[in-house]
Amino acid sequence: MQRRTFSRKYLGIPYALFLILFVVAPLIVLFYYAFTNGQGEITFGNLTGFFTDPNTLGTLFYSFGIALVTTVVCLLLAYPTAYILATSKLKAKSVILMIFIMPMWINFSLRITALKEILTWMEGNLAYHPFLNTVLGMSYDFLPFMILPIYTTISRLDGALLEASRDLGAGERETFLKVTLPLSLPGIMSGVSMVFLPAMTNYVVLDMLYNSTYIMGSLIGSYFAAYNWNGGSMIALILLGIICLFTVLTGGAQEENTRGGALL
């Protein structure tokens, strides 16, 4: 077996080392900073500080609200769109789907600039409707990420099930409610996780829309700007906790990963 000194599994070593260095080590450092103060003493002050400060708590609830409303808006827009496209008998529906996905490939900051100009023209001053503008901006940014996974699940539905449902006497509405909708749940879950979490953390959208209100992500940004690594690490850790919780709750619905744009 002399010539077998090369083994394919060794190829994984550089990547494993890379992940340890840039994924695991940063998390350990984050943990260390979150539970120490500026002098390097161990403290729970950052944690208790977060949960006793009305400002940070308010931000947490506000982000939840924003994320929830954005997710619902995206779902209400995306589901009918995905459903109509996936069930249509058009030959070119993959081309039409492409049109809905294309915005993913246009730099988000330029798209938000476009939206901002339009909203400024319609509303005059964006500061009058902070909540509305935030939800609009985020829905505009994240909508394709909700359409794609739902479309994929619906178009993969077994047509025989729908036929069976009709043969057994269910009407169109009943078939939809009892067959299509439950079976498209994985797509919905995947879409929800693609929208809800960014809506809690992606503060640049609301930053660009001249919004004075804060979401969870903005806290990291403000601690970063103030060189407060300890406070920032605690927020990052809390966000990480929320993300883990959410991923577990949605059953790790990240298989249909759409973040990089579905190229194939």
Added chain:
Amino acid sequence: MIKKAWKWMVILLVLLFLYLPILVLAVYSFTDAANIGAIRGFSVHNYVTLFTTPELRDMIWGTVVLAVVSALIATVLGTLGAIGAFYSGKGMSSVITTMNQVPVVNADVVTGFSVCILLVVVFGVSKDTFIPLLAGHVTLCAPFVFLSVIPKLKQMDPSIYEAALDLGAAPFTALTRIVIPQIFPGIVSGFAMAVTLSLDDYFVATYTKPATFDTISTYVVNATKGAQTSIKTALWALSTVIFLLVVLFTVVMNIRANRDIPERKGV
């Protein structure tokens, strides 16, 4: 009939929501107007500004070079990682897969911030070396390459590799001539994904980039807050150019995909 019309209304409304801002901006990019709504004459001065201002040119090139370099590194690392993980024992494989999943589900803010803390604050690496920025972008992109290569490895027929070995090929030769060609579509789509992610990134770049360097995202975000009108409207032109490039790219991809199908049937 009414129902059908209603369906198309929904599609049309969503499309309008997604495209109206970009299209309106595209129209206004060809005028002298500094704000949407004002009616002015035709002008290409935004495009002239876009292509002649050194600051704008540098930031566009910087973004593209960063995206290509970090996507290349991410593709090599992610592909090797996927091959390694796929052929390792169960334990090793699941450890790598779990670590790989962290940047995928994590918020970009957290990824960027944690890479910055490790490299800049703990190790004291200067942001001006571009190392934190590059490391951050590779961390962001490589997991997606990994995820797009793994399914191709699973689809592969393992006996072909064994056959190559039995026929006397060295393991390394078998790898480069048998395995790599079969997973190549996965590698390509992983690379494309990596490029897109890097081009679109804002958070990792903000936390790790040198102060004098800007990507399109960080530049645009700062510019929209600033009051420099000529730069602001030049960015409308940039938005239009990128939009047209994306449309062109999509059309070419679609034509190629349609042309490939009959060929595949022939085989």
